[in-house]
Amino acid sequence: MPKELTWLKAIDKVLGSSPTPLHYNEITEQIISDGLRTNVGAAPTSTVRSLISASIKRDSKKSPYIRISKGTFTLKNRSLSGAVVPKKLTPNVVESEEQYEIITSFGMYWKKDGVKWGAKPKTTPKLLGMQKNGAIPVNFCEQRGIYLLYDGREVIYIGRTTDRALGKRLYEHTKDRMSERWDRFSWFGLLPVKNEDGSLGSLPATYDAAKLIPAFESILIEAFEPRQNRKRGDDLAAVEYLQKIDPKIEQTRAQAIINAALR
Numbered sequence: 001m002p003k004e005l006t007w008l009k010a011i012d013k014v015l016g017s018s019p020t021p022l023h024y025n026e027i028t029e030q031i032i033s034d035g036l037r038t039n040v041g042a043a044p045t046s047t048v049r050s051l052i053s054a055s056i057k058r059d060s061k062k063s064p065y066i067r068i069s070k071g072t073f074t075l076k077n078r079s080l081s082g083a084v085v086p087k088k089l090t091p092n093v094v095e096s097e098e099q100y101e102i103i104t105s106f107g108m109y110w111k112k113d114g115v116k117w118g119a120k121p122k123t124t125p126k127l128l129g130m131q132k133n134g135a136i137p138v139n140f141c142e143q144r145g146i147y148l149l150y151d152g153r154e155v156i157y158i159g160r161t162t163d164r165a166l167g168k169r170l171y172e173h174t175k176d177r178m179s180e181r182w183d184r185f186s187w188f189g190l191l192p193v194k195n196e197d198g199s200l201g202s203l204p205a206t207y208d209a210a211k212l213i214p215a216f217e218s219i220l221i222e223a224f225e226p227r228q229n230r231k232r233g234d235d236l237a238a239v240e241y242l243q244k245i246d247p248k249i250e251q252t253r254a255q256a257i258i259n260a261a262l263r
Helices: 005-015 024-033 044-058 076-081 166-173 209-224 247-262
Strands: 064-070 074-075 105-111 144-149 154-159 186-188
Touching: 005 024, 005 044, 024 044, 024 074, 024 247, 044 064, 064 186, 074 076, 076 144, 144 166, 154 166, 154 209
Parallel strands: none
Antiparallel strands: 064 074, 105 186, 144 154, 144 186
16 A cells, blocks of 8 residues: 555645646645545645645745635646746735634534434434545534524524534534525534644634624524524624615606606
């Protein structure tokens, strides 16, 4: 069995064999599908992105990579010899690849019956997810953030997880008044995933979850108006403004009515 490549050598091999620049998602998928690495951790896409970005940020002149556009890279020697670099970019252009990571992970339309909920009040169900096939499964039971419950494709309820974790809140909805009213759920989490073992980290000190999470929840409640939420977003401090139709439009409509009456 051939020796497993390091992440950087695997990245170099994929980019070196590609005739065009690749997004870090594509690089990751190629590494896994080609079997260049079997131990990919819990967040391989994040690993690939951070390694390439760190190389460019550390020393853009010595880095073998060049950023073509947001999240898309190629090897510098390939870009210098080929025509893959857009005219507006040169190998000396260095732009930040840092992500806006208040929401670090999310799951869309997960199946309610894909989780073993248990029957005891202290049950902690496993909410298992994988970033890519072959990655270490991550248990998001302790995640904090926002969740949505669906009846088919319709959002019927929006909730938040702060004091009680995501797994606990969802478990409660299998026992409360909505127990038979939802079949899928989506979630958006703030706690980061550690690539080494798939455990969840803690929030950065600069994030005030007590304010962020209720604000996110309130925005979604106002936007979706789910029928099972009994109150509007109670933590939305912003003031609502009602639309006023442009007076010129009203004048045009009035004139059209007058013209029609005179015919």
